[in-house]
Amino acid sequence: MSTTPRMQAVNIGVLLLFCTLCNPALAVLDGLLSNGNFELGPKASELNGTEVLKHNGIPDWEISGFVEYIKSGQTQGDMLLVVPEGAYAVRLGNEASIKQRVSVIKGMYYSLTFSAARTCAQEEKLNVSVAPDSGVLPMQTLYSSNGWDSYAWAYQAEYDYSEIVIHNPGVEEDPACGPLIDSIAIKALYPPKATSKNILKNGGFEEGPYVFPNTTWGVLIPPNIEDDHSPLPAWMVPSLKAVKYIDSEHFSVPQGRRAVELVAGKESVITQIARTTPGKTYHLSFAVGDASNSCEGSMIVEAFAGRDTLKVPYESKGKGGFKRAVLRFVATTTRTQIMFLSTFYTMRSDDFASLCGPVVDDVKLLSVRYPRNKVV
Ligand SMILES: [Ca+2]
Ligand SMILES: [Ca+2]
Secondary structure, three states: OOOOHHHHHHHHHHHHHHHHHOOHHHHHHOEEOOOOOOOOOOOHHHEEOOEEOOOOOOOOOEEEOOEEEEEOOOEEOOEEOOOOOOOEEEEEOOOOEEEEEEEOOOOOEEEEEEEEEOOOOOOOEEEEEEOOEEEEEEOOOOOOOOOEEEEEEEEEOOOOEEEEEEEOOOOOOOOOOOOEEEEEEEEEEOOOOOEOOEOOOOOOOOOOOOOOOOOOOOEEEOOOEOOOOOOOOOOEEOOOOOEEEEEOOOOOOOOOOEEEEOOOHHHOEEEEEEEOOOOOEEEEEEEEEEOOOOOEEEEEEEEEEOOEEEEEEEEEEOOOEEEEEEEEEEOOOOEEEEEEEEOOOEEOOOOOOOEEOOEEEEEEEEEEOOOHHHOO
16 A cells, blocks of 8 residues: 655654654663773784783773783682773773763763672772762672672763763772772663652652663662662662662662662761752652662661651561551751661671662652541
8 A cells, every 4th residue: 555745754753752652762772892801812923821911902992001801710819800890801000991881862861881890908999080070989888798789870961862871989909909890881861750649859769870681789879879869760879879670670769660778877867858848748758678689687777758767677687578657747948858777787698798688769758638636
């Protein structure tokens, strides 16, 4: 059957309408960067031992400085080097960096997730940048006992391409020191909105950084995130230590597919500023539980809404589960800070080395109709 130009125009219109409803960036971009797991390596002639000799020696990457191509099972002194994904990873020596350019949508927010491990006792940092944004991620706290942690970092694309650079700003005496890097992924972030059912945005933490399907240790939302480029949209982590983003595929999660674990006691804090009306009464409801990750013991989550607080005790057997709590308060200002932290520090009972803590999820803030003084 032939189509008239008018019918074609209608069809295109339908197609355009359809495509404004879908997220074009999702299918194209979410997931590993090209050779983001470094399983494709340099030719033997481009290696001197483990050192990569050519700046384009690793397919799809551009390197600078002393970059090593590390095979899983390789030893360093008496330490066995393990790789989180596949058989290969890279190590960044002092002032070394890796770079890849990707196509993005200008103005859109993106989150990067990558796995890193320290190989020496020294404090280490990684500088992640997509010009003009950059961030320094501290690696001094080891959150997972296997040595690997995954980190998230977010930015807003200023151009229709992004040059993603991970750089080791360290100046160690031992050139064999320096972080191992593997599995670099990107995910488009969609700024969440408040709804009639929740004044808070992203209260269930469903919008967040890419989580690797094959890693079992969640993703760290690094500390000192106070701007709007949070990899956990709408939430800030203004504390000294990270919070952990966990997925229902590997952890017990109270609601939906994602939640946060407060892994560093009072040093790991999540917060969001809510618009409130002075004099109105509000209910801040939330779930407190454990991630089913052998994090056992008496826990307390402290919730704050402006000057009001609620301490929620939770007895964890480390096998999953949660309870719900409500903090009722009367707003005194037009902006109320909502905040959560964990009173205690907890270690996993299966290794006594990994930091862990209570899980917070399903955070909802709503104004309630009845005035406070009429309730008996
Ligand atoms: Ca790999
Ligand atoms: Ca959730």
